[in-house]
Amino acid sequence: MLIETITPPDLEWQDEALCAQTGGDFFFPEPGSSVREAKRICGLCPIRSACLEFALDNDERFGVWGGLSEKERLAIRRTSR
Numbered sequence: 288m289l290i291e292t293i294t295p296p297d298l299e300w301q302d303e304a305l306c307a308q309t310g311g312d313f314f315f316p317e318p319g320s321s322v323r324e325a326k327r328i329c330g331l332c333p334i335r336s337a338c339l340e341f342a343l344d345n346d347e348r349f350g351v352w353g354g355l356s357e358k359e360r361l362a363i364r365r366t367s368r
Contacts, residue, residue, distance in 0.1 A: 298341075300341075303333060304338060305329070305333075306325075306328060309328055313325040315349060325350075329351060330354060336353065339352060339353020339360075343363060346364075
């Protein structure tokens with residue numbers, strides 16, 4: 288019998304992320320709260336594109352990833368089908 292193993296994704300890029308240095312509160316705000324500060328931090332982040340790619344590849348449904356909110360990522364997923 289062959290047992291498949293699942294290899295976890297390489298997440299080393301997260302060590303360089305500005306969100307890892309500022310805390311997750313900005314990036315997972317309460318419903319209806321502003322994501323402006325999270326987007327500002329993402330705009331300065333050197334690995335923003337890797338973060339967004341990860342979120343899209345893994346269907347992240349909550350929070351700000353790669354500078355985009357849940358609704359913005361959903362719009363990208365819908366148009367890429």
